[in-house]
Amino acid sequence: MNYGEMKKQCPNIRQNLADCNCSYTSCEKTGLCCRCVAYHRQNRELPACFFPDDVEKGWDRSFRNFIDTWKDKV
Ligand code: SF4
Incomplete structure (x- = not known):
């Protein structure tokens, strides 16, 4: 099944x-x-929604960037 078909069937x-x-x-x-x-x-990454918008825009979705982004905020 291609992504277009999957989108048609996804209830969410x-x-x-x-x-x-x-x-x-x-x-x-x-x-x-x-x-x-x-x-x-x-790819040892996380989706965009795990990053604040300003960081997400850089498209660096690596675990390292996730840790660097949140390490002082949690
Ligand atoms: S580019 Fe965006 S929508 Fe596509 S897989 Fe990555 S986070 Fe998800």
Whole structure:
């Protein structure tokens, strides 16, 4: 099944898109959170929504950037 078909079948697609802060607008996985998590996990990264908007814009979704972003805020 391609991503377009998956989006048609996902019962959460509208809410997922409303909650998504990802600025990489050409991504075909946008709104398919399960595919987004799986993709970034295999690259040792986290999805955009784990980062504040100003950091997310840099598209560095690495574990290191996640730790650096939040280490003094939790
Ligand atoms: S976080 Fe990554 S996989 Fe998810 S929508 Fe953005 S670019 Fe696509």
